[in-house]
Amino acid sequence: MSRTLASLRAAMDSDLAWRFRQSPPAMVAATLLLVMVVCAVAAPLIAPHTPFDPGTLNLMDSRLPPAWVDGGMLTYPLGTDEQGRDVLSTIFYGMRISIAVGVAAVLLSVVIGVTLGLVAGWCGGWVDAAIMRLGDVQLSFPTIMIAFFIDGVAKAVMPPDLREMTRFYVVIFAIGIADWVQFARTVRAATMIEKNKDYAAAARLSRVPGLKILFAHVLPNTLGPVIILATLGLGVAILTEAILSFLGLGMPPTQPSLGALIRVGNDLLLSGEWWISMFPGLALVLLVLSVNIFGDWLRDALNPRLK
Template sequence: MAPTEEEAPGGRLARWLDSDVWHSFRHSPTAMVAALIAALCLAVSLFAPWVAPHQPFDLATLDLLDARLPPAWQEGGKATYLLGTDDQGRDILSALFYGARISLFVGFASVLLSMLVGVGLGLLSGFVGGAVDAFIMRVCDVMLSFPSILVALLIDGVGRALFPDAHESLAFGVLILAIALTGWVQYARTVRGSTMVERNKEYVQAARVIGVAPWRIMFRHVLPNVLGPVLVLATIQVAAAILTEATLSFLGVGVPPTSPSLGTLIRVGNDFLFSGEWWITIFPGVMLVLIALSVNLLGDWLRDALNPRLR
């Protein structure tokens, strides 16, 4: 059967271009600049092997004679190393591209995991209620009583102690799990509140009357109507997860040293900051700030765009 006009891709695109969200985006210079910066950072990180001028983590290509070179515009710099080199002779610009890819991967993966856990538990808590709701909310209260960075440090430290010779993939998994377990509470509490409102509405009552299964009501009827706040929260949490990963890597318990992220690059450069090699730590810090700031600005815009009271 041929798709209707509303189901056709062109119809969906036309409705999106005519939506309030797109209209808000087009009339928000801040959101457009933030989206451009975020898209640029995402592009250079995804295509780092093709756009990076050097392979910074290939030991065969490193030359210690090029170590600690200043940026190209300063005296002693080389045009082949635009932002200078670190203590190992690695190109800072190329290291930024590769480091941003790791930071973004850990950030997005941890937010996706925490969103799946938090949305599922919040939906169950708000829809079922009773003892299930009380138990899940008490677990949330316990999690909120600990600083998130402390929980992440504890989980990551225990994981490294139990698996000292683990493969890199397992180390990444432990790091993602550590960050996710500190972020699911916000999703659970947000979805629980929205679900408690939605479960008393007429369309849910009508679905119950005609005999629709509770799980089907939860996932097919209630869930789509509570995803708006979740999308806003997820956008903001991406920046928080990236900063948490950078903090853990700066403390030496984040990603493996063989796959340094922006936090690792900042930690390495911090040892040379007071000896005059400021570029080793300043440029990774600027890259981290740009990513976190652009994502936060997009989250603020999305929150306002999806708020019907501000239209």
């Protein structure tokens, strides 16, 4: 217990923690992000209603405005949609999907990009050229086009009854496979520097296997920029998923993300039900904005030139 307290005290006294306390925007963004993540993870416990259980829905309560507008009810603080679902509860559940897709897609991009970057930087030669040209080809296709292609292939090879069940994984794969190049290029550049340093040369002279040098020594020294890119890429991945869902390529109606909720509300804007799309859109903006602000602070805090 004392060792844990000592480690916690050392972390609080570190230079990174001091920089965090000196940056009000980073503190606000981190607090907001933490609150939104907690609300998303604990949605089944804290959501006022269970919006995706048909047995709990009442169509007589559909399209109710927010509680502070005439006709609203305190039971539904942010109003209801056309199916009588509580908008606040759908936002909590939608954030779960958006955050889960974003995190999983970034992790997939990190695994692919870091692995290919290490191989390209360590091997060099034609291996490096082949991987980098593959990255150039990848960058010539926008994420949405790649998502269209992957979605079409998935629909062609999967039985109709499995398409909706696997849509979550198809979206993750489509976003993750489109964003690995930035990680590969960063890790490749760092690997080319690290492999020529004295510790790597000493390890090779000691006949340490190349894979052990690569993953036990070179990889840890390249993770700093990767963490920064992953943090900034999380906001991009969440926003990309929202765009795909808005276009109908993302999550199905049974697992709606924030983008899918915005798409549903967009169809009702002309009839005056502005709250159905406005509040999920505001939640998406706050989520992506908090991630980006925290990522910008982390990039500056870990930049040795600014210390």
